[in-house]
Amino acid sequence: MFSPALIQQLDFGIDVLFAEPDAAISNVDATVAELLGVAADLRTLPRPDFRSQLRVRLMESALASSPLSGREVMASAVIAGRSFPQPPANSAKERIFPTLFAEDASSYALHRSNFALSVLAHAVALTLIITSGFWVDQHHERRVQTLTLIEPPVSDYLALDNATKSAGGGGGGGDHDKLQASQGHLPKKSLEQFAPAEVVIRNDHAKLIAEATVVVPLQVNSPDKRLPNLGNPRSAVAGPPSNGIGYGASIGGGAGLGIGSGIGGGLGAGWGAGYGGGVYTVGGGVSAPRAIYKPDPEYSPEAREAKYQGTVVLSLVVAPDGRAHELRVVRSLGMGLDEKAIEAVKQWRFEPARKEGKPVAVAIDVEVNFRLF
Amino acid sequence: MRALEFETDERLLIEAAQRDPLRFAELYESNFERVYAFVAYRVRDREEAQDLTAEIFHQALASIQRFEWQGKPFAAWLLGIAARVLADRWERLGKRLEVPGDEVEEAAIAAVVEQRAMLFQLVEALPADQRQVIIRRFVDQRSIREIAQELGRSEGAVKQLQFRALQTLRSHMRGRYV
Numbered sequence: 001m002f003s004p005a006l007i008q009q010l011d012f013g014i015d016v017l018f019a020e021p022d023a024a025i026s027n028v029d030a031t032v033a034e035l036l037g038v039a040a041d042l043r044t045l046p047r048p049d050f051r052s053q054l055r056v057r058l059m060e061s062a063l064a065s066s067p068l069s070g071r072e073v074m075a076s077a078v079i080a081g082r083s084f085p086q087p088p089a090n091s092a093k094e095r096i097f098p099t100l101f102a103e104d105a106s107s108y109a110l111h112r113s114n115f116a117l118s119v120l121a122h123a124v125a126l127t128l129i130i131t132s133g134f135w136v137d138q139h140h141e142r143r144v145q146t147l148t149l150i151e152p153p154v155s156d157y158l159a160l161d162n163a164t165k166s167a168g169g170g171g172g173g174g175d176h177d178k179l180q181a182s183q184g185h186l187p188k189k190s191l192e193q194f195a196p197a198e199v200v201i202r203n204d205h206a207k208l209i210a211e212a213t214v215v216v217p218l219q220v221n222s223p224d225k226r227l228p229n230l231g232n233p234r235s236a237v238a239g240p241p242s243n244g245i246g247y248g249a250s251i252g253g254g255a256g257l258g259i260g261s262g263i264g265g266g267l268g269a270g271w272g273a274g275y276g277g278g279v280y281t282v283g284g285g286v287s288a289p290r291a292i293y294k295p296d297p298e299y300s301p302e303a304r305e306a307k308y309q310g311t312v313v314l315s316l317v318v319a320p321d322g323r324a325h326e327l328r329v330v331r332s333l334g335m336g337l338d339e340k341a342i343e344a345v346k347q348w349r350f351e352p353a354r355k356e357g358k359p360v361a362v363a364i365d366v367e368v369n370f371r372l373f
Numbered sequence: 374m375r376a377l378e379f380e381t382d383e384r385l386l387i388e389a390a391q392r393d394p395l396r397f398a399e400l401y402e403s404n405f406e407r408v409y410a411f412v413a414y415r416v417r418d419r420e421e422a423q424d425l426t427a428e429i430f431h432q433a434l435a436s437i438q439r440f441e442w443q444g445k446p447f448a449a450w451l452l453g454i455a456a457r458v459l460a461d462r463w464e465r466l467g468k469r470l471e472v473p474g475d476e477v478e479e480a481a482i483a484a485v486v487e488q489r490a491m492l493f494q495l496v497e498a499l500p501a502d503q504r505q506v507i508i509r510r511f512v513d514q515r516s517i518r519e520i521a522q523e524l525g526r527s528e529g530a531v532k533q534l535q536f537r538a539l540q541t542l543r544s545h546m547r548g549r550y551v
């Protein structure tokens with residue numbers, strides 16, 4: 001570590017050297033005196049860039065008088081290990097493509113092959129850039145859903161009250177009674193049926209009692225004539241109480257566990273669940289629902305891994321509130337894609353189908369395509 | 374043996390420069406400090422020393438073809454040109470060039486010139502911070518306060534760098550001359 005006093009002494013001495021170049025500095029430490037001698041010699045230290053600038057000027061002069069060609073100048077420069085200014089171009093082609101023609105001087109060795117390699121490298125890079133876009137596009141997982149409405153048979157769809165023809169849903173029952181089913185109100189509506197309705201109870205000692213239901217969508221407003229007893233609301237027979245001439249169970253002249261002249265657990269003259277006229281299908285004055293919110297389904301991991309593609313067809317009922325109900329797989333793909341399709345379509349929201357300007361429930365089929373691009 | 378190798382190398386360099394003036398660069402690099410120190414010792418002014426040094430090397434480049442190898446170092450030929458350039462300069466200014474009185478004085482001057490040439494080379498080898506301080510202090514002639522402001526350091530730190538740089542130069546000079 002240096003003494004602060006010596007450092008200060010040296011700095012003071014240097015100031016004196018600048019102020020009075022010929023002055024003798026005395027009464028200083030011996031070390032400082034030696035250092036002041038070095039400092040005195042440094043007063044004419046050349047500017048740091050002078051040496052390099054002079055070299056450049058000398059080389060410009062040398063270049064002008066050099067008998068060598070551009071290539072020889074370059075070789076000479078390489079041997080000398082220096083960078084020299086470039087000589088003036090001898091021809092137009094050298095000015096345009098000095099690297100290609102390798103006739104110019106520069107700070108690196110020139111080869112015609114460099115130009116070819118450069119062109120090749122640029123071509124490869126350009127090709128990679130272009131093809132990478134296609135590759136990414138093709139390997140990007142794209143999920144496309146299409147809403148396909150399966151054209152239904154054209155027929156008249158009328159509400160239960162005015163129905164004159166059978167419709168999509170329906171039910172029927174009866175216990176082979178001699179009398180037509182009596183008129184009455186409907187049991188509780190439910191999508192699942194544990195016990196059919198009965199006007200005349202045949203088993204007084206049932207071991208397990210369950211509430212009687214009819215399989216009708218909950219959102220369907222069925223006619224209710226506020227009658228005191230259970231029965232078929234469409235029956236023209238007020239009494240006596242009868243389960244009807246049909247078979248199966250429940251009430252009516254049809255077959256099954258529903259109510260009415262149809263077949264199934266629903267209500268009315270149609271087939272299956274639902275009620276007379278059931279859920280509408282598109283056509284005959286019933287507009288098609290339109291999906292207004294369609295979140296993408298996910299690809300199941302196993303299907304993605306297997307690069308499995310295809311289309312799942314779902315059957316569903318679009319209720320007047322625009323939600324999808326009663327989703328059922330019509331065409332299965334497997335590998336978890338059916339579940340993924342249902343999961344997604346359950347979240348869809350529709351602008352409901354309309355009949356005479358009023359929202360109505362309608363059955364549609366939906367195709368959900370799974371594609372890997 | 375080493376001197377012989379040096380002579381041979383230098384002679385080859387001179388012959389290369391005579392064939393191609395661009396090869397003069399190597400001769401310039403190896404003799405710059407010596408010529409500059411020779412001139413600066415006499416003119417004691419940096420700008421003037423730089424101008425004269427440039428003139429000397431341009432003359433040497435122009436006349437390299439006339440150089441004849443006589444076993445003397447190339448530096449001697451360069452210093453001969455330097456002496457003529459200085460004499461012309463003095464003559465134009467109406468002054469007389471002070472010539473050494475005898476061989477002893479001539480040798481002493483040559484030693485001082487060699488020492489300064491070495492010193493100028495050693496500055497290039499200083500650590501960056503020390504070199505910055507030396508350049509600003511002795512070439513730009515800045516005060517310690519100005520240097521401290523430029524480098525963003527305290528005045529005490531700059532003074533210490535200055536001290537350390539001069540001590541490094543002195544110790545290296547001793548090492549070279551011992």
